Structures are given as C-alpha cells and as structure tokens.
Amino acid sequence: MEGESDLRWLTAVWRQWRLFAWMDLTWLTRNLSFFLTDFVSGLVMSAATVTATFLLAARFDGIGPWTTPQIIFMLGYSTLVQGLVGMFFGYNVAFVSRRIGRGQLDHTLVQPRPIWVTLLTEGFTPFTASTTVAAGLAIIDWSGARLTLGVTAGWLALAIVNLVASCAIVLAFAFIWGCLAFWAPRAAEEISTTALRMMRLLTPFPLDGLGPFWLGGMLTALPAGFVAWYPCRALLGLDRAPYALGLTPLAAAVATALTVAIFRKGMTRYGRVGSQRYLSFGHRR
Numbered sequence: 001m002e003g004e005s006d007l008r009w010l011t012a013v014w015r016q017w018r019l020f021a022w023m024d025l026t027w028l029t030r031n032l033s034f035f036l037t038d039f040v041s042g043l044v045m046s047a048a049t050v051t052a053t054f055l056l057a058a059r060f061d062g063i064g065p066w067t068t069p070q071i072i073f074m075l076g077y078s079t080l081v082q083g084l085v086g087m088f089f090g091y092n093v094a095f096v097s098r099r100i101g102r103g104q105l106d107h108t109l110v111q112p113r114p115i116w117v118t119l120l121t122e123g124f125t126p127f128t129a130s131t132t133v134a135a136g137l138a139i140i141d142w143s144g145a146r147l148t149l150g151v152t153a154g155w156l157a158l159a160i161v162n163l164v165a166s167c168a169i170v171l172a173f174a175f176i177w178g179c180l181a182f183w184a185p186r187a188a189e190e191i192s193t194t195a196l197r198m199m200r201l202l203t204p205f206p207l208d209g210l211g212p213f214w215l216g217g218m219l220t221a222l223p224a225g226f227v228a229w230y231p232c233r234a235l236l237g238l239d240r241a242p243y244a245l246g247l248t249p250l251a252a253a254v255a256t257a258l259t260v261a262i263f264r265k266g267m268t269r270y271g272r273v274g275s276q277r278y279l280s281f282g283h284r285r
Contacts, residue, residue, distance in 0.1 A: 009117060016121035024125045042131030046079055064208040070236050071206065072143040078204040078228035080136025081166045086129040089171060093123030097178035097192040100266070101185030103275035147236070155235070158245050162231040165252035169226045172255035173199060175263060182266030185275065195222075203227045219251070226251050 029035050062068050085094060092098045096119075099105050108118045149155070177195045180188035202224040207215055218225040226248050234244035 009114070012113060012117055013121055016117070017124050020121060020124040021126050024127045028127050038128065039131055042128075043135065046083075046132050046135040063206050065238060066206050066208070069143045069146040070232070070238070073140060073147060073236065074206065074228050074232040075204050076136050076139030076141075076143060077163070077166075077232050078136075079132060079139060081163065081170060081227055082200065082203075083129050083132030083134075083136050084163070084167050085170050087124070087126055087133060088120075088167075089123040090125040090128065091123045093119055094171060094174045095178065095189075095192065095196070096175055097181040097185070097188045100178065100181035100270070101189050101275065105270065106275070149236075159235055162235065162245065162248045165249040166227050166231055168252040169223050169248070169255050170199065172252070172259040173223060175259045176255075179259075179262045179266045182269050198222065199224050199227070203229075205229070223251065223255070 028038060063071055066074070092104070099108070108115055108122075111118055144151070174192065174196055177192035178188065180191060182188075199222065202218070202222070207218055207225050207229045210218065215225070219230070230239070231248045233239040234247070
C-alpha cells in the first residue's frame, strides 16, 4: 500500500510538471516580441553574472590555484545551478517569503494535495529558464574540452549528485530566510531578496585565500562556497581529501533538515495567526 501511495504522488508530480510546462510554453510564446525580449534578456543576465570573474581569469591567466579553464568550468557550474533553481522553483516558490507574507500560501493550503507536491511543481518553468540552463551547459562543455577531464560514469554520477546538492543548498538558504515571513512578513521579504542577491553575486568567485573566519562564513551563514566553489574544487581534483566529493551533499542534507524544521515551526504559527500583512484587502484575508 505504501508503494502504491508513493507511485500515486510521483504520478501526480509528473502530471503537474507537464501541465506547468505547457503553461510556461504558451506564456513565453504568446507573441514574438515578448519571446525575443525574454530570450535576449536571459542571455544578458547569464553573461553579466559571470563576466567579472571571467575577465579576471583571462587577464591574469587564472586566479590563485585555478587555471582559466577551471575558472570557466566553475562559472558554467554556477550558471547551471542558478538555471536549474529557476527552472524548478520559479513563480515565487524560491522566494517563498512573498507567498507567506502576501497570503498566497492560503491558496496552496486549500488544494487537495500535500504542500510539498505544490511547492515542487507550481514553479516549474522549463522554457523560461532554458536559456540559463543551456548557457551553463555550453560553458561547462567548452571548458571541459580544454581540461581533458576524462569523464567516467562514476565521475558523471558524482557531478550530478553534487549539482543537485548545490541546488538544494540555494533553495534551503532561500527558504530559511523566507520563513522569517511567518513572523515578520514585510521585513522578511526585503531581507530574503537581499540575501539571495548576495548569494548570487558571491557564487561565481573562487574563495581560495580567504581566512578561516571568512571562509567558514561563506560555507555556513552564507553558503555561497557550496554552490560552485567547493564542489568544483572536488570535481576538478583541486581538493583530493577523501571526503571532498561528499561534503557538498552532506551540507545539503543538513541545510534541508534545518529548513524543514524551521518551515514546520513557521507553519504552526501560520495556522494560529495567518497572514497579517494585507488585512485591509478583503480578497487577501
């Protein structure tokens, strides 16, 4: 019976992904000018995120122990992580403070399915985010050809595990800050947006050379180091410690457990007080 229940929910997730993928496609292609604007702006944003690090690496033939192709590999990895998070958790799912603080969480709670299914599927935008994902894959492919990585099935599996873990860390960080909206909806929206912006700005930079205090902070309080820098160090062989390839997945597991605990605590409060931000608007009560 338990196996049938799991299969039923997996089928529901797949069905919802198909539905939201179709909605995303029709929204994106509703007219040619909008499609071209979205496509070009996506390319520009992806390029702007990594340009500073790329130019530094090209100017000085690498940064610290990183060669230029290794830097470019990290930039591609970082771009791919941001693209995958945007692909699966768009429409304010990653910015959950907006859903909580604006009363939109009520729309989720009244639906006849578990909240995790809704959060996992409502933000699926495979076509809108495809530009960033494609850019990340292209950068990784370009750099990989110059690194002669000697990709094996085992290395590829570890790369996918670390990539999923990096996405989980970004999402956990967003949810931990976003959950502040259960207690302070207006302030939490501003704080969580700023925190995510800082994460994105710091992600595509190598952190070698930082002191223990700052490096520890970049792996804990603001875990940008686990989004690209550390997993790429492990995948490229810059860190040959036995635990290197497992540290990012371990950090993702800890961050996910912490996020679930905070979200549940916030939901308990939400069940008592609801959203207090827009009480003057009847349709948001």
